[in-house]
Amino acid sequence: MSEAIEESSSAGDGLMIEMVDVHKWYGDFHVLRNINLAVEKGERIVICGPSGSGKSTLIRCINRLEEHQRGRISISGVELTDDLKNIERIRREVGMVFQHFNLFPHLTVLENLALAPIWVRKTPRAEAEEIAMNYLERVRIPEQAGKYPGQLSGGQQQRVAIARSLCMNPQIMLFDEPTSALDPEMIKEVLDVMVELAHDGMTMLCVTHEMGFAKTVANRVIFMDEGQIIEENEPEEFFTRPQHDRTKLFLSQILEH
Amino acid sequence: MTDLEHPSLAPPVSSVGIVGWMRQNLFSTPLNAGLTLLAVGLIYFLLVPLFEWAVWNADWRGSDQSDCTSGGACWVFIRARLDLFIYGFFPTSEYWRVDVVFALLAVLIVPQFFDRFPRKGWIGLFTLIGFPIIVYFLMMGGSFGLEPVETGKWGGLILTLVLAFVGIVAALPIGIVLALGRRSTMPVIRTICICFIELWRGVPLISVLFMASVMLPLFLPEGVNFDKLLRALIGIVLFQSAYMAEVIRGGLQAIPKGQYEAARALGLGYWKSMSLIILPQALKLVIPGVVNTFIALFKDTTLVLIIGLLDILASVQSAIVDPAWRNVSTEGYLFAAFSFWVFCFSISRYSQALERKLQTGYSR
Numbered sequence: 001m002s003e004a005i006e007e008s009s010s011a012g013d014g015l016m017i018e019m020v021d022v023h024k025w026y027g028d029f030h031v032l033r034n035i036n037l038a039v040e041k042g043e044r045i046v047i048c049g050p051s052g053s054g055k056s057t058l059i060r061c062i063n064r065l066e067e068h069q070r071g072r073i074s075i076s077g078v079e080l081t082d083d084l085k086n087i088e089r090i091r092r093e094v095g096m097v098f099q100h101f102n103l104f105p106h107l108t109v110l111e112n113l114a115l116a117p118i119w120v121r122k123t124p125r126a127e128a129e130e131i132a133m134n135y136l137e138r139v140r141i142p143e144q145a146g147k148y149p150g151q152l153s154g155g156q157q158q159r160v161a162i163a164r165s166l167c168m169n170p171q172i173m174l175f176d177e178p179t180s181a182l183d184p185e186m187i188k189e190v191l192d193v194m195v196e197l198a199h200d201g202m203t204m205l206c207v208t209h210e211m212g213f214a215k216t217v218a219n220r221v222i223f224m225d226e227g228q229i230i231e232e233n234e235p236e237e238f239f240t241r242p243q244h245d246r247t248k249l250f251l252s253q254i255l256e257h
Numbered sequence: 258m259t260d261l262e263h264p265s266l267a268p269p270v271s272s273v274g275i276v277g278w279m280r281q282n283l284f285s286t287p288l289n290a291g292l293t294l295l296a297v298g299l300i301y302f303l304l305v306p307l308f309e310w311a312v313w314n315a316d317w318r319g320s321d322q323s324d325c326t327s328g329g330a331c332w333v334f335i336r337a338r339l340d341l342f343i344y345g346f347f348p349t350s351e352y353w354r355v356d357v358v359f360a361l362l363a364v365l366i367v368p369q370f371f372d373r374f375p376r377k378g379w380i381g382l383f384t385l386i387g388f389p390i391i392v393y394f395l396m397m398g399g400s401f402g403l404e405p406v407e408t409g410k411w412g413g414l415i416l417t418l419v420l421a422f423v424g425i426v427a428a429l430p431i432g433i434v435l436a437l438g439r440r441s442t443m444p445v446i447r448t449i450c451i452c453f454i455e456l457w458r459g460v461p462l463i464s465v466l467f468m469a470s471v472m473l474p475l476f477l478p479e480g481v482n483f484d485k486l487l488r489a490l491i492g493i494v495l496f497q498s499a500y501m502a503e504v505i506r507g508g509l510q511a512i513p514k515g516q517y518e519a520a521r522a523l524g525l526g527y528w529k530s531m532s533l534i535i536l537p538q539a540l541k542l543v544i545p546g547v548v549n550t551f552i553a554l555f556k557d558t559t560l561v562l563i564i565g566l567l568d569i570l571a572s573v574q575s576a577i578v579d580p581a582w583r584n585v586s587t588e589g590y591l592f593a594a595f596s597f598w599v600f601c602f603s604i605s606r607y608s609q610a611l612e613r614k615l616q617t618g619y620s621r
Contacts, residue, residue: 091523096519105538116524165523168523
């Protein structure tokens with residue numbers, strides 16, 4: 001992984017995400033409890049924690065793939081409510097990368113990338129395809145443009161998925177365990193793309209267990225357990241001097257080997 | 258390394274050529290040999306007489322019963338009554354209008370069998386939307402200086418094709434809407450769709466046709482009456498769309514949740530994610546089921562004979578009972594069966610080609 005990224009323009013640039021006292025239940029199960037989180041423009045946040053701790057649910061609430069039942073979430077000042085117009089407006093500005101890529105298997109790589117700009121942003125087809133080729137070059141697979149997703153390796157598919165989100169020119173990128181479904185030798189090619197993105201100043205929220213990535217890229221690491229944010233700190237502090245017992249246990253379990 | 262001399266083996270039993278193939282596949286064990294002989298015997302005793310009856314001893318030329326003398330199949334009957342089987346009771350002077358419909362259909366279908374035909378998509382769209390309108394004006398007459406032909410005179414193959422084509426073209430989109438409605442999160446829409454589907458699936462097509470033709474006029478005010486063929490068509494379309502909806506719903510359920518989420522996360526609204534992402538994949542998955550329904554629909558059109566419409570089967574039947582011909586029912590029914598088989602088999606082959614073409618090499 002590349003060298004640590006120098007501290008980008010510090011706070012005050014504008015609040016991108018604000019979550020205040022957010023709660024969510026699945027039936028009786030209380031998945032998110034009292035989540036308070038503020039993300040500035042250009043911040044890179046890594047969320048970790050044991051499985052079932054609500055990490056994925058938390059970032060899926062940000063683009064309303066999941067609904068929260070209490071509290072307030074605003075994205076660039078727009079509050080997420082039942083208003084469908086607002087939801088679609090926010091989704092245009094928030095890109096998401098999934099654990100299982102979720103590329104559209106019936107479309108070629110280029111069509112996957114150009115689809116949203118054409119149909120959501122109303123970009124003319126030729127221009128959308130040009131944008132798509134640009135991003136394919138950035139993720140270093142322009143030669144795969146005419147293939148179908150099923151013909152690519154996992155790492156290539158995930159890079160296509162990242163490029164697909166970037167084609168909408170989002171202000172925020174959400175990553176939901178982007179490397180968990182990959183074979184080990186493919187993890188690096190995906191992380192490299194994400195590191196580059198961080199260098200360019202993208203606001204990123206990343207659920208991951210890649211602690212190396214967290215150390216080099218994140219400004220803040222958030223540890224969650226049982227639906228709550230237990231601990232929140234700069235990566236250096238977080239890894240060397242964790243405060244809570246639960247955090248210490250978790251770190252010892254994933255860093256021991 | 259040592260130079261050991263291998264013992265020489267007997268030459269292998271021949272596995273090439275006709276004899277080799279037969280030895281491997283037909284006579285490999287005594288049991289297989291016995292079964293092969295049995296099968297050959299059965300084919301001989303069944304197919305030879307059939308061939309003698311249908312081809313060797315058959316009468317092909319002539320114009321009436323007196324020309325059928327050889328004791329084989331009387332294909333003269335089919336020849337003589339072919340006009341009835343194809344055009345029904347359409348006025349003889351207006352046969353050309355039906356011929357134009359057949360010719361147009363053939364011309365429009367041909368491009369669909371080629372991979373890269375210019376403007377293939379538009380031709381397909383025209384076949385589904387523009388073509389039926391042309392057929393309507395051409396067959397009904399009454400405008401453009403054409404003599405009006407009431408639908409009671411339509412019959413035979415052309416009636417079967419009209420029923421099947423309209424049924425297929427209209428049932429698919431209605432089925433898609435019903436399937437989406439049944440999966441809707443809006444309770445009112447979902448309930449309406451469930452009620453509609455379960456109602457139409459719960460009744461036999463014959464009773465639907467019977468209702469449309471006998472009961473419906475009783476409920477309509479005096480003097481209000483609409484075409485019997487139109488009533489039958491509406492009945493068939495609504496009935497088949499309920500089946501279609503359930504087939505398509507199966508496809509919608511097979512699409513992974515991640516596809517819906519990815520579409521939504523990109524900012525695509527409901528109709529765009531359905532039409533661009535979900536339906537193209539779901540419909541491809543259910544091609545076998547949809548074609549199954551199409552073929553069933555094609556054959557179910559024969560049921561309109563119960564309300565007095567003479568489709569190809571009914572027109573064959575009416576010709577068989579004609580006292581001018583005797584003992585021609587086998588020939589007549591074989592002809593009707595063969596006509597249905599040609600169309601249904603073509604639909605089936607086309608769907609298989611379509612499935613192969615849409616295969617994009619993904620495993621999920």
